[in-house]
Amino acid sequence: MRYVSTAVAQHKRQVLGIVPSAFTVNNLVEETCGKETKVATMHERLLKMMELSDAFITLPDDLGTLEELFQMISWAQLNIHEKPIGLLNINGFFNCLLSFVDHGVEQRFISQLAQKILISATTTDELVDKLQVFQFEPNLALSQLKWSPLSSQKQEVDLMLRLYSFISYGFVNIFFLQVCF
Numbered sequence: 057m058r059y060v061s062t063a064v065a066q067h068k069r070q071v072l073g074i075v076p077s078a079f080t081v082n083n084l085v086e087e088t089c090g091k092e093t094k095v096a097t098m099h100e101r102l103l104k105m106m107e108l109s110d111a112f113i114t115l116p117d118d119l120g121t122l123e124e125l126f127q128m129i130s131w132a133q134l135n136i137h138e139k140p141i142g143l144l145n146i147n148g149f150f151n152c153l154l155s156f157v158d159h160g161v162e163q164r165f166i167s168q169l170a171q172k173i174l175i176s177a178t179t180t181d182e183l184v185d186k187l188q189v190f191q192f193e194p195n196l197a198l199s200q201l202k203w204s205p206l207s208s209q210k211q212e213v214d215l216m217l218r219l220y221s222f223i224s225y226g227f228v229n230i231f232f233l234q235v236c237f
Contacts, residue, residue, distance in 0.1 A: 060115070065089045074104050102127055111140045111187045116149035132173045133195060136203045140190035142183045143176040150176060169193055 061071045071090025076098055095101050102124060105112075114125045128141050143150045154176055160166035175190060177183035 061089050072108065074101050074108075076101055106131065106137055106139070109139060111142065111190075113142045113144055113183065113187075115144050116146055122153075129170070129173050132192070133170050133198075134203070135194050135198050135201060138192035138194070140187040140192075141174055142187050143174060144180065144183055145176050145178050148178075167195075169195060 061073065065071050073090065073092045075092060075094055077094050077096060080094065093104065095104055106128070112125075112128050114121060125141070125143075128137075128139075131137050132139070132141060143154070145151065145154070154174075157166060157171055157174065161168055161171050172193060175183065175186045177186055
């Protein structure tokens with residue numbers, strides 16, 4: 057992520073790092089070359105990035121990145137957000153993942169509606185073009201659900217956030233890009 061954020065900053069674009077406080081101990085992550093917001097947990101990090109982002113772009117990386125990618129896809133499936141989610145499939149890195157999703161659809165474990173949530177391209181220009189024309193199709197069966205991070209179930213949410221912070225991955229590097237259309 058350091059290379060991505062440095063390139064963005066060099067092109068005079070805004071960089072915002074959302075960093076769990078645990079990562080700042082013993083310099084586990086380098087200082088952000090832009091504005092930095094510290095949060096308590098990984099889950100809080102995802103919530104903040106979802107709140108501030110217009111779209112999500114995932115670059116090739118580790119299992120923590122895939123965990124965050126699937127979290128955003130799950131939240132879109134549940135109509136928690138309607139933002140486009142893209143995979144920058146550099147050198148076919150995500151080919152097997154995309155085949156897995158296709159297989160899940162064929163086996164009827166993944167709906168075709170859910171499959172449409174994930175947008176893939178091999179170049180940044182193609183991906184941004186696809187993200188710009190993305191039209192979210194809500195799951196009508198779940199349309200009656202009302203999601204709010206400030207719901208009356210605050211105690212349950214707080215407990216979930218604490219539990220999540222214990223099971224989350226170490227270095228998570230999903231690239232969340234704020235795209236202005």
